[in-house]
Amino acid sequence: MIAELGHFALILALVLALVQAVVPMIGARGNRMALMAVGRPAARGHFLFLLVAYVCLTWVFIQSDFSVQLAASNSHSDTPLIYKITGVWGNHEGSLLLWALALSGWTVAVTVFSRHLPEAFMARVVGVLGWISAGFVSFTLFTSNPFDRLLPAAAQGRDLNPLLQDPGMIIHPPLLYMGYVGFSVAFAFAIAALLTGRLDAAWARWSRPWTTVAWVFLTAGIAVGSGWAYYELGWGGWWFWDPVENASFMPWLLGTALIHSLAVTEKRGAFRSWTVLLAIGAFSLSLLGTFLVRSGVITSVHAFATDPARGLYILALLVLVIGISLGLFAWRAPKLSGGGSFALLSRESSLLGNNVLLAVACFAVLLGTLYPLFLDALNMGKISVGPPYFEATFVPLMTPVVILMMIGPFVRWKGDDGARLGRMLWLSALASVIAGGAVAVAIDHVTWRSVLGLTLAAWVLIASVQLLRRRLGERPGAPVINRLRGIPAAWWGMWLAHLGIGVFVIGVTMVGSLEQDLDVKMREGQTTELAGYTFTFNGAQRFAGPNYDAETASVTVTRGDRRIAVLTPEKRVYRAQSMPMTEASIDVGPLRDVYVSLGDQVEPGAWIVSLHFRPFISWIWLGCILMGLGGIFAATDRRYRKLAERDATSPVGAAAQAG
Amino acid sequence: MKPRSKRLLLVAGAVSLLVGAVALVLTAFQENLVFFHTPSEVAAGKAPQGRTFRVGGMVEEGSIQREADGLTVRFVITDMAQTVPVSYRGTLPDLFQEGKGAVVQGQLGPDGRFTATEVLAKHDENYMPVEAQYALDAAQMQKAAETVQQ
Numbered sequence: 101m102i103a104e105l106g107h108f109a110l111i112l113a114l115v116l117a118l119v120q121a122v123v124p125m126i127g128a129r130g131n132r133m134a135l136m137a138v139g140r141p142a143a144r145g146h147f148l149f150l151l152v153a154y155v156c157l158t159w160v161f162i163q164s165d166f167s168v169q170l171a172a173s174n175s176h177s178d179t180p181l182i183y184k185i186t187g188v189w190g191n192h193e194g195s196l197l198l199w200a201l202a203l204s205g206w207t208v209a210v211t212v213f214s215r216h217l218p219e220a221f222m223a224r225v226v227g228v229l230g231w232i233s234a235g236f237v238s239f240t241l242f243t244s245n246p247f248d249r250l251l252p253a254a255a256q257g258r259d260l261n262p263l264l265q266d267p268g269m270i271i272h273p274p275l276l277y278m279g280y281v282g283f284s285v286a287f288a289f290a291i292a293a294l295l296t297g298r299l300d301a302a303w304a305r306w307s308r309p310w311t312t313v314a315w316v317f318l319t320a321g322i323a324v325g326s327g328w329a330y331y332e333l334g335w336g337g338w339w340f341w342d343p344v345e346n347a348s349f350m351p352w353l354l355g356t357a358l359i360h361s362l363a364v365t366e367k368r369g370a371f372r373s374w375t376v377l378l379a380i381g382a383f384s385l386s387l388l389g390t391f392l393v394r395s396g397v398i399t400s401v402h403a404f405a406t407d408p409a410r411g412l413y414i415l416a417l418l419v420l421v422i423g424i425s426l427g428l429f430a431w432r433a434p435k436l437s438g439g440g441s442f443a444l445l446s447r448e449s450s451l452l453g454n455n456v457l458l459a460v461a462c463f464a465v466l467l468g469t470l471y472p473l474f475l476d477a478l479n480m481g482k483i484s485v486g487p488p489y490f491e492a493t494f495v496p497l498m499t500p501v502v503i504l505m506m507i508g509p510f511v512r513w514k515g516d517d518g519a520r521l522g523r524m525l526w527l528s529a530l531a532s533v534i535a536g537g538a539v540a541v542a543i544d545h546v547t548w549r550s551v552l553g554l555t556l557a558a559w560v561l562i563a564s565v566q567l568l569r570r571r572l573g574e575r576p577g578a579p580v581i582n583r584l585r586g587i588p589a590a591w592w593g594m595w596l597a598h599l600g601i602g603v604f605v606i607g608v609t610m611v612g613s614l615e616q617d618l619d620v621k622m623r624e625g626q627t628t629e630l631a632g633y634t635f636t637f638n639g640a641q642r643f644a645g646p647n648y649d650a651e652t653a654s655v656t657v658t659r660g661d662r663r664i665a666v667l668t669p670e671k672r673v674y675r676a677q678s679m680p681m682t683e684a685s686i687d688v689g690p691l692r693d694v695y696v697s698l699g700d701q702v703e704p705g706a707w708i709v710s711l712h713f714r715p716f717i718s719w720i721w722l723g724c725i726l727m728g729l730g731g732i733f734a735a736t737d738r739r740y741r742k743l744a745e746r747d748a749t750s751p752v753g754a755a756a757q758a759g
Numbered sequence: 760m761k762p763r764s765k766r767l768l769l770v771a772g773a774v775s776l777l778v779g780a781v782a783l784v785l786t787a788f789q790e791n792l793v794f795f796h797t798p799s800e801v802a803a804g805k806a807p808q809g810r811t812f813r814v815g816g817m818v819e820e821g822s823i824q825r826e827a828d829g830l831t832v833r834f835v836i837t838d839m840a841q842t843v844p845v846s847y848r849g850t851l852p853d854l855f856q857e858g859k860g861a862v863v864q865g866q867l868g869p870d871g872r873f874t875a876t877e878v879l880a881k882h883d884e885n886y887m888p889v890e891a892q893y894a895l896d897a898a899q900m901q902k903a904a905e906t907v908q909q
Binding site: 334335441443444449452453456457460463464467468471481482483484485486488489492493496497619620621679680681682697699700702703706708710 | 765766768769772773776777780781783784787788790791792793794795813825828829830848849850851853854864890893
């Protein structure tokens with residue numbers, strides 16, 4: 101009954117999505133207010149019915165109603181409640197429903213928070229989002245209905261994949277989806293602007309906070325996913341260049357380029373075509389990510405089902421989106437003029453340089469991810485592209501990005517004087533080379549990579565302090581606290597996010613330089629040393645969890661005479677699927693993690709134990725947190741609200757500013 | 760400088776940056792491709808020596824042996840037609856089992872033994888690594904073709 105109710109709500113949601121897609125668009129074309137006004141209530145109704153469908157599905161999981169196919173395949177009556185709830189999106193059908201729900205949530209948010217937008221523009225934004233949503237809801241209904249019944253009902257469910265029974269997995273998919281889907285808002289703004297023919301500074305300003313928020317979600321989602329892989333997969337790596345990770349990283353790279361390009365379009369009216377292309381690209385890559393992950397062309401923990409019909413449907417959707425939007429762009433772009441001119445040495449050029457490099461980096465990931473699939477599809481052999489390729493490309497591509505990122509904020513818009521910049525920056529550049537080299541010597545690991553990474557990180561830290569001092573120097577005389585408070589949130593956002601990159605680089609460099617791993621066979625009472633820590637194996641014991649049986653080992657970690665921690669890595673076997681799983685145990689610290697995971701029992705009483713030492717790995721996540729915080733600051737700048745009020749009173753005046 | 764030549768310089772700068780970066784990407788790509796070979800191809804000598812590649816198939820029943828140190832594992836990868844002996848030192852993935860699919864990455868020694876640096880198994884009980892499945896299918900088709908010819 102509940103399942104049918106959910107199914108019915110999903111059908112109604114599709115109907116409303118179509119209304120939302122068609123009616124406001126027609127209204128915007130003929131400038132008919134009554135039709136345009138349909139958009140908002142339709143979007144809200146659409147959201148409401150998707151919410152009902154989603155709640156129904158969750159209820160089915162909580163009730164362990166195994167007459168519903170999806171629950172029978174992905175839940176179990178012994179599964180802890182929280183994993184029953186998150187199990188809803190731990191599968192293909194449910195995660196699509198979450199995708200659609202997130203999209204309609206974004207749509208409603210746009211109708212609420214961007215009320216000041218001109219009616220015709222808003223109607224088109226809502227219409228474009230309606231089309232995307234109709235595409236996804238129909239995909240769900242026709243190829244992957246989550247409410248399909250299983251007759252006769254299963255007596256017991258097959259349980260959620262144990263890898264997904266983890267706190268990280270509770271938040272990773274929703275965050276990632278909010279990010280993916282968020283770029284559809286940036287996309288809808290770009291398409292609406294193309295349709296309206298007003299790609300101006302006002303458009304960029306309206307689009308900016310939404311794009312930034314989507315980027316924050318994506319950043320957080322990727323960071324949580326990486327953290328999950330680190331502690332759940334049991335061998336201490338934090339990024340594997342796995343196609344599924346790449347699928348989320350590509351829109352992130354283009355999205356990063358997009359938020360910077362939008363800044364130029366807003367401030368200077370330049371890069372307009374490029375910004376539109378980036379918005380289209382970021383969203384297309386989000387769709388591509390969904391396609392790659394969901395179609396089963398990649399086997400991974402994310403490929404829940406291998407059904408060619410589904411892959412084809414998303415591929416068709418992808419081709420439609422890219423085709424239509426690029427066609428529209430080709431039709432409208434000739435009308436765009438260049439925008440404000442700028443000199444070779446200017447903030448615009450530095451942002452342009454970064455945009456080019458980020459786009460190339462995205463292309464590199466795309467090539468490494470798609471080329472093997474492409475060859476395979478044409479039956480031209482099987483190849484794989486591993487981490488060495490990505491490392492070989494990313495270090496040289498990201499080095500100039502970081503350098504430009506630090507120089508950029510010092511450079512003036514329109515044009516600047518090279519000598520002025522040189523006088524300002526030579527000292528900090530020199531200081532960071534010395535600092536980077538000195539730290540590399542101090543940690544006794546002098547390679548070109550460690551020196552480069554540490555120098556860049558030092559440069560980010562030093563130049564950030566310098567930038568803040570300059571900013572404060574703009575209002576001499578006033579008390580420091582007032583001067584600090586006078587700096588707009590958007591500036592703090594930029595500063596924090598860039599600082600986050602520096603912290604992130606420290607983490608990556610230190611982990612890459614100093615990490616240590618050791619696999620060793622241990623018996624009760626034996627000790628092993630790694631990186632100055634002593635590990636004593638205290639044996640293993642049987643232990644029964646709610647839906648698994650485990651062997652829990654106990655390992656005491658000491659350093660000198662000091663006891664650091666007692667770690668308890670587990671080897672679990674989940675009962676429903678009799679699937680073994682390694683559960684690592686980590687002592688997390690600000691400067692290092694000590695990580696132990698339990699391998700096989702090779703002889704009675706003797707276990708393989710994997711020991712990992714990870715210096716500064718928390719700094720990787722800390723860097724991501726700073727970037728995310730920066731994004732939040734940037735999106736909540738008061739300026740957007742003030743200007744929104746002004747746009748509402750005189751939309752023409754705001755639009756005319758574009759130089 | 761005239762505005763026009765400035766603009767030209769800017770475009771030239773951006774384009775050369777782009778070309779350089781793309782060239783870098785493509786070279787790195789060329790150098791780091793890892794090819795996949797089936798056990799039949801390895802047996803036929805089609806796999807390179809001294810270069811990293813992947814082999815996939817089934818872990819032969821009864822072939823897993825641990826050496827005295829407990830860490831080095833020897834096993835045999837088969838596509839049901841030919842076999843490749845493999846040694847690997849390290850922790851095996853949770854779902855690595857005899858009679859199940861696996862893909863190994865590493866190098867082939869002169870003695871015909873494959874030294875793996877990485878072992879991939881499937882992610883849950885349903886799915887076989889695509890490459891392992893491919894090796895089995897290819898060998899089976901080969902066999903079928905030979906039967907027809909006879």
